[in-house]
Amino acid sequence: MSFRSLRNRIVAVFVGLLVLVMAMVLVLVNRSGDQIIDGVIERQLKSGARTFQILLSQNNSQLEIAAKLLASDFAFREAIATGDKPTILSALRNHGNRIRARKMLLVSLDGRVMADTQNPSARPYPFPLPDLLSNAEQSVPVSTIAAMPSEAYQVVVVPVFAPARLAWIVMGFRVDDAWAREFASISGVEVSIVRKDKGGINTLATSLSGELAADLPKAAARLDSSHSELLTLADSHYQSVAEPLDKNVLAILQRQIDQDAAPFRTMQVVLWGILAGGVLFFIVGSFLLARRITHPINRLALAAKRIETGDYSDALAVRSQDEIGELASSFVRMSEGIASREQKILRLAYQDLLTGLFNRTRFLQALEELSEGNPAAIALVDLDRFRHINNALGHGVGDHLLIVVGQRLDAISRGSGLLARLGEDEFAFLLPEHDQNAAWAFAETILEALRKPVEIDDQRLDISASVGIALFPQDGVNASTLLRRAELAVYAAKKHRSGIALAATVEEQPEPEHLSLIGEMREALVRDEFVVHYQPKLDLHSGEVIAVEAVIRWLHPERGLIQPCKFIPFAENTGFIREITPWVLEKVVDQAARWHESGRKLLPSVNISTYDLLSAGLVETVRALASDQKLTPGLCLEITESALMEDPEISLDHLMQLAALGVRLSVDDYGAGQASLAYLKALPIHELKIDRSFIHSLAQSPKDAAIVRSTVALGHALGLTVVAEGVETEADFVWLRQVGADLVQGYWIARPMPASELEIWLDKRQRWAVAAN
């Protein structure tokens, strides 16, 4: 029985208290009971002793009356005077019979028994109790209980006067067990008559039976007449008192304690019964009570455990009106409160606050819940040029626009699937049981829904969107892959302005290794697995290498060197580029500084992604480098034409700031994008890098050669340096020098290499150039 349990403790306290109280009662009852018994016994004994004495004196008076009657009988006296023994004996017998006296004697004045009814023919013999006669002479009459010699008698001695004393009449009752029993039955105490002499105690008569009587002489030895004592006879207890009767004769009066204690013992048994019953009753009662208390508590505890596991469904049905009922209803209110708060939290966790649609987390969760047997499609919707609208018209309008778009998408999503806003202007549908055709049809519905212009604050906004479709399980079985594929499809749709693109048809499927690479990139940065290689840029005017393009490489411990095209796109898409770019800038700037100190004048250039360009972080990073005086060797940032066109306004803003910090700006992959010359004109750029696809086909395509030639002319016309990259043949090199390109880079000159190799290469080339001259 564990005392940690409330129930057991309640039971223990109740029962313990009862036992304590009952124990006290029992002790009290026992103690006062013993006192009461002692008192009762003592009173019984005293009253028994009084009764005994009264009986004794009654017997005496009976004897005395009979004896006196006889003594005063004229004829009897005459018989005595005449010595008529037969008449005397006859008269004695007659009077003795009247009161059933056994001992009838006539004793002469000189103390000789003249007539004895028990022994009629005896010759005169001395009366065995001469003291009795001399006492009788003093006071008349005299009585006692005496042993004569082995039998005890209660005797009276009465004188016979005629008128002078003539003789003594001695009359006596036999004191035997029957006598004692009769006395005992009247007095209510055990009566024993004993003779006490040097030899010990002899029992003359007793009302005690058998072994009790046998034990008496020994037990009574220590008894004296002054006070009562407790004697034990054959295991029974007797309160006893001795009453002296004659010189050596005592009456021992005894009251059995057990007899008087019996009602009390009965009461004790009843009390014990009550105690046992009470304990039992209390155990059961308090157990039931405790259960009434603890049962709801246990239910509350169980309910609390359910709530702990997030199950609020089972309302507590504790209907009692007491404190526990109150507790239970408080508990119910509490759990309802927790449930509603948790729902709110869940809503916050799974809901997009702006549009009220589900958020990315919820969407990913829904994706995770897809099961293989149930095909589904996801349709990723991205508004075109939303960033432009946001920047041009303010975030308020942008948000409003998103709300309206959300409502329109929500309207068409009814019954079709789960709609979520994944981020900024990115929405996604999860379309269960949609195959490619159904998804395509749904994507067209989406575009249709967004075709209508949106009116915000009296402004009419024409909007459009691109939709990327990924199919489960064909395009991926996990959420990130599916989403990634859908995102790639959206990019493709945007890129090709096709409105809708299927993930299955977009580029090559990302190799599985790419996906795992994304996860490893962060660790790689920590483990310093990224390295920067440098590709020389050759100045065609001076024949000197005056700049280097920094390219990042990943020295993977298992896969070896990984080209940036294999992981940079993912770094951009996951946002990890935010950490890579500053790291690269730092590395490059440091390296350039070291070269600068060793007398090498090399302008480093770093490729900047769209993400970098549009985020304010890049400007801050560069500003920090500038303020650390690390830009002394100069820095060139290469931005792709498509990145510039992603959000021209922000691009312009950021480029202005960068230019102000003294950074050279180069437009990378020029000619592949849709940058308008008017736009380029407004940009603070210094350099154009002609897209390598044009350079590759110089030898085969006169048109491309024409484009390159005119681009060089255009760049020069705009005051820009023109760089040709991807130069892989001497012919290309010669041709580019002819058309006036300012700088060239490519494998024909040198491939990207670590800083140390570059230094060796540069030194070698210098010696070669010297030798050539």
Next chain:
Amino acid sequence: MILAPKAWLPLLLACSACATAGSLEVVAATPEGKPIEDFAVVLEAAAPSPTKKTKSAIIQRDREFNPYLTIIQTGTAIEFPNRDPFKHHVYSFSQPKMFEIKLYAGKPAKPVVFDKPGVVALGCNIHDWMEAYVLVVDTPYFGKTGQDGRAHLDNIPEGVYRLRYWHPRLMDELPTRELRMGNENVRLTLKATVPPRPAHNKPPLEGSGY
């Protein structure tokens, strides 16, 4: 046979010279000095004494015998006149003279003659407390003390006598002794323990003026 008469009691005495006729005066008292009434003083002569036959009477009045002690010479007759208005039943179980005069009133027909010496105790069968003693002696020389405890014996001829004392309730053993009498007066003083007469449970007479 049963009756054991009180022994003749000796006494201490002071004796003077003898004469032809003398007198004896005895003063009896308890050790506390209280005079003893009805103390019998008897002088027995060694030689035969002259008979002095007289008549005597023990009256029953107020449910008592009167006198309490009567001393007579052997052969004397005693009358038992009843002066009470109711009957008495006088008896004696004493060895020297057993008799009874059954319920009677007035004077019985004839007196009772006490012809043997000794003590005769008298009782009334109707009234237990009534008692009287008759001391029957073989000598004419006797006397008893009065209320003042004094007894006078006169005209005692010169000679040697055995002196005896007796009292119904005498406790002490008084030895007898010889006494030589002359013509002078002999005075004797004796101390004896005699308890007072036990108070008998004598009920009052109904309607009587007692």
